[in-house]
Amino acid sequence: MRNALLLASCLLAAAACRREQREIVHSPAASHASGGIVRLSELQPGQPTPEVEVRNASEEKAYDINEGKRLFAAYNCSGCHSHGGGGIGPALMDNYWVYGSHPENIHDTIVEGRPNGMPSFGGKIPDYQIWEIVAYVRSLSGLVNPTVAPSRDDHMQVKVAEQSKKEESTEEKKKP
C-alpha cells in the first residue's frame, strides 16, 4: 500500500514536472512515434496488427495546451468549430469523432484536410503548433489530464472550462 502511494506520488510529481515544461526549440519529431500505420478504420482484413500509439508530448504540458487554445482561435478553427460545439464543422466536445479521436488522427485531419469541408493546413502551420492544437482539441472533450487542461477562459463564459470537462466516452464513429 505504501509502495503504491509512493508510486502514485512519484507519477504525479513527474506529470507535474512536465506540466510546466516549455520547449524553446521544437523538435519536429518530438511528438511523433516513427514507423507503423495510423489507422482510421477498426476494420482490418486478415490478422489484426497493433495500432501505432502516438504520444503527443504537448498533451502533458499546460503551456502547450494553452498555446493550442490560443492558436485554435488565431487560425480561425473556432470560426467553424466554435468553442467545441461546432457550427460549419462538427462539434469537438462530444464523443462523435468522424475521423478518429487519437492524437495522430486529429493531427492528420488538420494536416491533410477532409473532403467534406475541413481545410488542409499542412505546410501552413508549424508541426509543433499542430500538436498543440491537437492537445487542445482533445481537452475539449476531456481527453487530457485535467491537471494540464485550461482552467479558465479569458473571454465571455460560454461553456465549462476544459479542466472541468468530464471525459467523453470515446466511442469511434465512422464517416456518416
Added chain:
Amino acid sequence: MSSRFLSSLGVAAVLCACACARSNPPVKTDLHQLSRDDAQWVMPAKDYASTRYSGLAQINTSNAKQLKLAWTVSTGHDRGHEAGPLVIGDTMYYVTPFPNDLIAIDLKNPTGPPKWKYRPQNLETESQGVACCDVVNRGAAYANGKVFLNTLDGRTCAVDAETGKEVWVRQLADINRGETITMAPLVVKNKVLVGDSGGEFGVRGWVTALDSETGKIAWRAYATGPDKDVLIGPNFKPFYATDRGKDLGVSTWPKDKWKIGGGTMWGWISYDPELDLIYYGTGNPGPWNPELRPGDNKWTSGIFARRPDTGEAVWYYQWSPHDEFDYDGINEQLLLDLPIGGKTRKVLVRPERNGYMYVLDRATGEVLSADAYGAVTSSFGVDLKSGRLIPNKAKEPGTGKVIPDICPAAPGAKDWQPSAYSPRTRLIYVPHQNLCMQHEGTDVNYIAGTPYVGANVVMVPGPGGHRGEFDAWDPVQRKKVWSIRENFPVWSGALVTAGDVAFYGTMDGWFKAVDARTGTLLWQFKTSSGIIGQPVTYRGPDGKQYVTIAAGVGGWAGAIVAGGLDPRDATAALGFVNAMKDLPGATNKGGVIYTFALP
C-alpha cells in the same frame, strides 16, 4: 440565332402549350406575363414583385380544413431544405441542398418516378466547409426552356427543362476565397442574376448577370471597392447625401479592408418592368466586430436599384451604415403600389433584418416610413430626414466588450425567409424570429478560405419567450394587424392565396394554413422534419389546386439538428444553438416534398 436557342424556344412553346390549355397562352417565355398564370409558379417569389400571392381560390377559408396529403417525394438529402419548387407547365422542379440535385417531377404522374434528376458533375465537396449556415440552396429559376440553379461550390448551371440535359455551366465563385452560392437566381431580360455567399469569410460581395443562352458574363457589380467595380456611373442618383461622393466603397473603409469586407448577395432580387430596375440588398460587412472596420462600410447592408441590361447603379440606400450586428440587408423586397399620403405611390417594402419595416419610394430610394415589427434595442429608429438608422451607442460592440440584450440578434428580426403580400387583404405576411443576443467582439485574423467573424455570440429568446412569429402587417397603416406566436423561429417562407389562406411551416414540422384576415388556424399537418422551405401553390393538370412545401430542417436556425451540434457550447453555430437547444427533441433531419389538395 443559334439552333440551341431556337430549340429552347421550341421547348418553351411546348411547355407553354401545356400551360395554355389551362390558362392564357403566353406566346414565348415573357416571364412577367407567364408569372400571371396561377397554374404555374415560374420564379422563386411567384412574380417579379416578389408577392408570393396566387390568384388560385379553390382552397379557401371554409374548406382548407379538408386539405389532404396528395403525394410526397423524398429528396434523398438530409441538410436544410430552404428551397421552394418551380412549376413550369406540368413539371415541378426542386433544387436540393448540397450536392444540389435538380429533381424534375411529372405532375401528371407525381407518384411515379421523377422525370429526371440532374446533378452537377465533379462537385467540390469541400465547399461545405465554407458554407456559414448549413449547405442550403434557396431555389431555381426558369426562362427560355431552361432551368437555372446555383451550386454551393460556386457555379451557375443551365439545364434543359424538358430533358434535364446540361446546357451550360459557369464557375462564378471561388471556395478558396470563402465564396459559395446559395441564393435562387432570377432571370430578367434573358439575364440570369446571381450573387455570392460568404459574408462570414471576408469575401467581396457581388451580383453577376449571365446571358441565359450562353452563360457568358454580361456584367458583375461588386458591393465594395471603387465606383467602376460597383458599376456606379453618371446615372447614379442616391436619394441621401451620405451616399453621394466618389469611390465611397473605398473611402468608408480602413485601408484595403473593402477587399475583404463582405456585402455578399445571397437573398432576393425583385424587378419592376415599368421602371426597368432590379432591386437587391447587400450583406453584412465583415468581420462582425465593427471596431475593426470604422466607417460606413459602403456598400454593405444596403439596397441597390440597377439597370438589368448593364448593371449600372441608379440608387442606393443603406439600411445599417457601419453594421454592428450582422444585419445583412439581403431580405426580400415587395414591389407594391400603395395609397400613401393621398396618392398611389410605387413603393418597395422591406422587412429588414435590423427590425424595421421599410417603405421606400422605389423610383428614388426615399424612405417613406420605417417601423419596428420586432423587438429592437440595437437602434432607436430611422431618422426620416437623413434616412439614417439611429444606433444605440450603449449596444455598440467592441473588442473584449460583452454586451447583453441586443435585439434583434444576429439573424435579425427576420432573416432570408420571404414574406407574401395579398392585394385582397392588403397585408404582408411576415414569417420571422424573436431573438436577442449577448455579444463580445474579438480580434480575428484574415486567412483566406476560413471564417472571418471576430465575435462570440450567444442567442436567447426575445421578449415574451417565444422564438418565432407569423405576422400580418399593414404597410399603409404601418402596424401589425395580427400575430401568431410560434415556439421556434419561423424559418419558412410565406404564401398567400386568393382564397384568403396564408401558409407557412414551423421548425418542428407543422405545415399550417391560416385565415389571411384573422390569423385563425384553419388546418395543420405534421411533416416528417422541420420546415424551413418556401410554400408554393399551382393548378395541376387535373384542374385542382395544390399546395407544396418541402420539409427538411437545417439552415442556420436548424444547424443544431442538421449538423448534430453540441449545445453545451453556447456559441455553437455563431450562437444560434444556444437558442435552439430543444430542437433536436422536436424534430429530425430528412428532405421530403409534400403536396396537398382538397379531396
